Amino acid sequence: MTLKKISLDLPLPLFYKGSDLELEPHLPTVLYLGLSARESLEVDPYNQPTLTLLEKGFRVLSVDLPFHGKDLQAIKAMQRWAEIFASGQDFITPFLENLEKSLRAFFSRFPSPWFGAMGLSRGGFVAAHLAARLPLCNPLVGFAPLTRLTSIKEFKDLSCPQAEALALSSLQDSLYSMPLKAFIGNHDTRVGTDLCFSWISSLAAEAYKRGIRSPPQELCITPSIGAAGHGTSKESFTAGALFLAAQMRGALS
Numbered sequence: 001m002t003l004k005k006i007s008l009d010l011p012l013p014l015f016y017k018g019s020d021l022e023l024e025p026h027l028p029t030v031l032y033l034g035l036s037a038r039e040s041l042e043v044d045p046y047n048q049p050t051l052t053l054l055e056k057g058f059r060v061l062s063v064d065l066p067f068h069g070k071d072l073q074a075i076k077a078m079q080r081w082a083e084i085f086a087s088g089q090d091f092i093t094p095f096l097e098n099l100e101k102s103l104r105a106f107f108s109r110f111p112s113p114w115f116g117a118m119g120l121s122r123g124g125f126v127a128a129h130l131a132a133r134l135p136l137c138n139p140l141v142g143f144a145p146l147t148r149l150t151s152i153k154e155f156k157d158l159s160c161p162q163a164e165a166l167a168l169s170s171l172q173d174s175l176y177s178m179p180l181k182a183f184i185g186n187h188d189t190r191v192g193t194d195l196c197f198s199w200i201s202s203l204a205a206e207a208y209k210r211g212i213r214s215p216p217q218e219l220c221i222t223p224s225i226g227a228a229g230h231g232t233s234k235e236s237f238t239a240g241a242l243f244l245a246a247q248m249r250g251a252l253s
Contacts, residue, residue, distance in 0.1 A: 003015055003016075003017060003037070003038060003041055003042055004016055004017070004020075004021075006021070006061075006106060008105060008106065008109060010101070010102040010105055010106070011097075011098035011099075011101045011102050012063050012095075012098045012099055012102045013037075013063065013064075014037075014061055014062075014063055014102055014103075014106060015037040015038070015041060015061070015062050015063070016041075016059055016060060016061045016062070017041045017042070017050060017054060017059070017060050018054055018058065018059035018060060019059065021059075021110055024059075025109075025110045025111075026110065026111055026112060026113060027057065027058060027059040027112065028057070028058050028059070028112055028113055028114040028115075028245075028248055028249070029058065029059045029060075029061060029112040029114070029115050029116075030053055030058055030059070030060050030061070030115070030116050030117065030118060030241075030244060030248075031060075031061045031062065031103070031115070031116075031117045031118075031127065031130070031137070032049055032050055032053075032060050032061070032062050032117070032118050032119070032120075032123070033062060033063070033065060033117070033118075033119040033120070033123030033124075033126050033127050034046040034047075034062070034065075034119070034120040034121075034123045035065060035068045035074045035077075035120075035123070036064045036065070036068040036069045036070070036072075036074070037062035037063055037064050037069075039068075039074070040062040040120075040123070041060060041062050045232075045234065045237070046120060048234050048237035048238065048241075049118055049141075049143070049237045049238070049240055049241040050241075052237070052238050052241035052242065052245075053241050053244070053245060056241075056242075056245050058245065059112075061103075061106075063099060063102070065077070065122060065123060065126060066080075066081065066091055066092070066095050067080045067081065077122075078122065078152060078154045079154045081149070081154065081163075082149075082154040082155045082158055082160070082163075085149070085155070085158070085160040085162055085163040086155075086158045086159070086160055088162070089162075090162040090163075090166075092126070092129070092166060093166075095126075096126070096129050096130060096133060099126075099130055100130065100133050100134055103130075103134060103137075104134075107136065114248035114249065115136050115137055115138070115248075116137065116138065116139050116140065116141070116244045116247065116248050117130060117131050117137050117140050117141075118140070118141035118142070118143070118240060118241070118244055119141075119142055119143070119145065120142075120143045120144065120145075120232065121143070121144050121145065121146050121190075121191060121230070122146050124142035124143060124144070124145025124146060124182075125145060125146040125147065125149070125168065127140060127142065127145075128140060128142065128145065128168050128171060128175065129166070129168075129171065131174075131175065131178065132171040132174035132175055133174075138178050138179070139178060139179035139180060139181075139243075139244060139247040139248065140175070140178055140179070140180045140181075141180070141181050141182070141183075141240040141241070141243060141244050142180070142181075142182040142183070142196075143182075143183050143232045143236060143237065143240055144183065144184055144185065144188055144190075144191055144196075144230055144231075144232050145168070145182055145184075145191065145196060145199075146191045147167065147168040147169070147191065147192070147195045147196055147198075147199045148164075148167040148168070148169070148192075148195055149163040149164070149166060149167070150163050150164045150167075151191065151192055151195055152190065152191065168199050169198075169199060169202060172202060172203060172206045173206075175203055176203050176206040176207040176210060176212070176215075177207060177210075177212060177216065178216065178217075179216040179217075179247045180200075180203065180216065180217045180218070181217075181218040181219075181220065181240060181243045181244075182196055182199075182200055182217075182218070182219050182220070183219075183220045183222065183232060183236040183239070183240055184196040184197070184219065184220070184221055184222075185221070185222060185223065185224030185225065185226075185229040185230065185231065185232075186221050186222065186223055186224050186229075187224040187229040188224055188228065188229045188230050189228045189229055189230075190227075190228040190229070190230035191230065193221065193224075193229075196219070197219060197221075200217050200218075200219040203215065203217045204217050218243075220236065220239070222235075222236060
């Protein structure tokens with residue numbers, strides 16, 4: 001099954017895997033953000049959630065994250081993010097605005113019965129911000145999600161107030177009632193196990209404060225793997241995709 005580009009005039013190019021849009025325009029749809037669209041949808045191990053959802057009959061969309069894509073090295077992207085924020089520019093907000101516009105245009109042409117989002121690391125950061133902006137995006141899954149840009153090594157010793165303002169802790173008003181599941185290693189020193197726990201805990205506290213007696217946020221902490229304990233196992237990728245599928249289908253049952 002080949003990677004396909006959506007042939008609409010959009011602010012950001014959208015790519016997808018799954019049944020052809022013209023043949024099955026109304027499939028349940030998930031946006032998955034990892035690195036580039038091709039890596040998120042086609043390259044192992046990043047595409048493991050994509051494969052699980054395709055087997056369940058979903059369509060999976062993706063876009064290239066900022067400074068990811070053809071002829072760009074993902075390993076250097078976060079350094080570029082830090083440099084730009086340090087210069088006083090916030091490029092994430094315009095990216096989110098364009099992504100929101102692209103998805104709204106897509107769904108006006110191809111309505112879906114369910115739409116959810118999932119993201120890996122920096123993709124989890126962007127997916128959470130998108131979910132806060134786009135009410136039809138529900139539920140949300142984060143694999144080792146980056147929750148605070150200024151916590152990672154590329155931002156060390158830099159003054160980046162605009163980046164700090166984008167911490168996921170700023171999204172409580174929009175996300176407290178959303179079904180959400182995060183997966184994190186027990187010693188992730190890249191994005192911080194403690195920061196991920198704090199984010200989920202604060203969302204649950206906000207939900208409880210607003211009268212939700214069983215807050216819908218979940219956190220799965222597993223033994224760390226990979227560099228800086230930041231890897232995600234195939235089992236976690238699969239579990240996250242299945243959680244998303246179950247929540248989306250349960251919404252209309």
